[in-house]
Amino acid sequence: MVSRLFPLTLQDVAVRRQGKRIIGPIDMVLDPSGPTMVIGPNGSGKTTLLRVMHGIERISAGSATWAAPDSSKHAFVFQSPIVMRRSVVENLAYPLRLVKTPAAQIKETVDYWLDRIGLTPVQNSPATRLSGGERQKLAIARALVRKPDVLFLDEPCANLDGRATHEIETLLQEIAEAGTHLVMATHDMGQARRLAHDLVFMLDGKIHETGPAATKFSTPETQALAAFLRGDIVT
Numbered sequence: 001m002v003s004r005l006f007p008l009t010l011q012d013v014a015v016r017r018q019g020k021r022i023i024g025p026i027d028m029v030l031d032p033s034g035p036t037m038v039i040g041p042n043g044s045g046k047t048t049l050l051r052v053m054h055g056i057e058r059i060s061a062g063s064a065t066w067a068a069p070d071s072s073k074h075a076f077v078f079q080s081p082i083v084m085r086r087s088v089v090e091n092l093a094y095p096l097r098l099v100k101t102p103a104a105q106i107k108e109t110v111d112y113w114l115d116r117i118g119l120t121p122v123q124n125s126p127a128t129r130l131s132g133g134e135r136q137k138l139a140i141a142r143a144l145v146r147k148p149d150v151l152f153l154d155e156p157c158a159n160l161d162g163r164a165t166h167e168i169e170t171l172l173q174e175i176a177e178a179g180t181h182l183v184m185a186t187h188d189m190g191q192a193r194r195l196a197h198d199l200v201f202m203l204d205g206k207i208h209e210t211g212p213a214a215t216k217f218s219t220p221e222t223q224a225l226a227a228f229l230r231g232d233i234v235t
């Protein structure tokens with residue numbers, strides 16, 4: 001099921017800060033049928049691209065246009081999970097309270113997600129006491145309680161151990177299968193292979209190569225993507 005929000009069209013997008021080009025020019029049409037993984041070397045502009053798509057980065061030139069704009073239908077999970085200094089349960093309830101969801105529905109939704117991410121036993125503990133993996137799962141669940149069509153994730157498994165990474169990948173696969181579209185930046189090529197339907201390879205602030213993951217991993221068109229996938233340093 002593809003959201004009515006798509007396609008997202010980026011036309012001649014550039015982001016400049018202090019006279020420096022961070023990304024651009026970028027032209028792309030995102031009209032996905034499965035998870036989109038954004039890969040590329042450090043500093044190639046992955047985070048900035050995601051922020052542009054989500055609408056939280058000031059664009060210096062060009063435009064980013066959704067077919068049916070509705071910012072309440074996309075959510076963003078940052079690299080370092082931001083949890084509020086409140087209980088786990090409050091972290092999940094908060095986005096629903098903001099939109100004046102009835103109490104009974106908040107409880108039902110929050111209980112569902114607590115169970116789904118395995119945090120029911122610690123629901124009343126301060127979220128700041130959770131482990132890194134638990135915090136990230138909480139951040140993902142909190143982004144999902146309002147049922148977004150699109151979820152942007154910036155390196156959600158950076159600094160997590162194998163077990164936490166596996167749990168988060170399983171959760172992401174499940175929500176993708178249930179119809180939420182994922183657009184995710186990752187450093188981890190194994191993870192990109194496991195999750196990607198489409199691949200976006202960024203280099204030096206531009207989209208260097210893009211297409212279906214199944215063909216891009218096996219037969220990259222450009223030398224730079226081939227080298228990056230081999231693990232070479234690409235600049």
Ligand SMILES: Nc1ncnc2c1ncn2[C@@H]1O[C@H](COP(=O)(O)OP(=O)(O)OP(=O)(O)O)[C@@H](O)[C@H]1O
Pocket residue numbers: 017018022040041042043044045046047048049185
């Ligand atoms: N507001 C800003 N002002 C100046 N430079 C910036 C700003 N935001 C990002 N940059 C620089 O622009 C480049 C691209 O940053 P970005 O975070 O988008 O890349 P990235 O591919 O996500 O990097 P990483 O993999 O290290 O997270 C980096 O060199 C970064 O230092």
